[in-house]
Amino acid sequence: MAEMAITRKNNSARDLGLMLVVWSATAIIIAAFTWIIGDFIIHGFERLSWSFLTTSPSNAGRSGGIAPILVSTLLILLIAITVALPIGVATAAFLSEFTRVGGRVRQITTLSLDILAGVPSIVFGLFGNAFFCIWLGLGFSILSGGLTLACMVLPILIRTTQAGLSSVPDEWRRGASALGLSRGAALTHILLPAATPAIAAGLMLGIGRAAAETAALIFTSGYVDRMPSSLDDSGRALAVHIYDLTMNVAGGDANAYASALVLISLLILINSVAVTLTNRYGSQRITAS
């Protein structure tokens, strides 16, 4: 018994150590996040007002608001999502349902996607510039920017959707086959709806990455800060605006802080909407649909 008591003592010391490590790691993360947000609020909040959101920048962005920049950002994101979502979901469906586990097609495609997901955004920017702006002749435009972001978001979206589909129980696939349903029918009626939370999560990760993107957009959508008149027009995204104000415009710091605050709020808003929708939709599937 004495031996057991000693073991227990050692265990409790180890547990305490482990707790300390876990808690301090969490505390560091929370502190860093609070510091960043706090910094934005302290320096940017007084600039923030309704007119900041609804007026155009003036004096190279030192004064005035960010209305055209908000519009450009949302348009770029909209294009990126509209293009990436169907292509991404279709590719994921193909990989997960129509290629063999361990087969060459799946292995090669998956590897390429994982590499693409890790490619620095500046490379996507240069590719977007060469392909969309020059080769397809779209020039510096919101369209070029949105399409470039779509390329960037695709790997993330495909991989999360693929993971979502592979977590759908196989018994539903077998059940569908046993009823003589085609794989397409199983996919549209059962598998994709069941994977919706994963698709939404992938989309959120993608939008998060896209909304915070600077390098890929400087070369594709440009940084003209007036209100875009069409999708062919050049437009400056929020992240690009922040970069420009901090790096190129002396005295632009206050507006840069305020813009950063808007960007962060936008991301938090998009995320909470997605989480709410996913939860509601997800729980509906189990209990009410």
Next chain:
Amino acid sequence: MKLEFVSYDECKRADSNIRQLAQPTHEVALAAKGITITYSGARALRDVTLSIARNEITALIGPSGCGKTSFLSSLNRMTDLIPGCKVTGHVYHDGINIHEPKTDVQELRCHIGMIFQKPNPFPLSIRRNLEMPLKEHGLTNAAQRYERIEHALTEVGLWSEVKDRLDQPALALSGGQQQRLCIARALALEPSILLMDEPCSALDPISSAVVEDLIIRLREKYTVVVVTHNLGQAKRIADSVALFWFQDGCGYLVEHTPTDAIFNAAQNAITKAYISGARG
């Protein structure tokens, strides 16, 4: 489609290689000839020849790993879905060898439905679980669909339990109800044969009894092939019993005889040992 006809006599002759015919006077619904199944080259089941009589319940019994489920899956080509699985031999249904590559498997599986060990209703409403396959198979008339749904749910004794909550999720039903829903879902497609892979083993004793009674009733209209580990169940519900065994890691059919004969007057040494509980 190229049809390869084989007379029932021929199937029966093949069947007589095995000790005895199940019900020599009855019509054959499904005739398996020389079925051998391999998984990535490794033989799991060798040379099974077995006739399934129409409107009867045929139970496949035997220890785990002797290929009963593999054999059952080969009867409506669900074996196609298993990577690396290869089936040789023939299965005749309505005079057609269903293992012919040209067979329309989607249509085949409507005729020969399958029920699994674990109830697998889709994460949809009770109604949509039955309606979606009907729609996919081209039944566009909503009134006809509703009629079929009502009929199928009545056949499995579920209609009175769920008629007021058809639009609630199927996954909220109890295990036994879910299994009966799955049976109704297969019945809605108007099959002639139902393959059941241990349909009661995941259910509590009461639900299990309800499903068992349902299977007995199904015999009036359908041919049923059921895999079971429960000898008592085989004795209660089956008209004939096929005993599978394995040797050197490969399953084979020991004998296929009427239920009475196997339980009361078993001749084969393996059968005797298995029935008495001495082996398996």
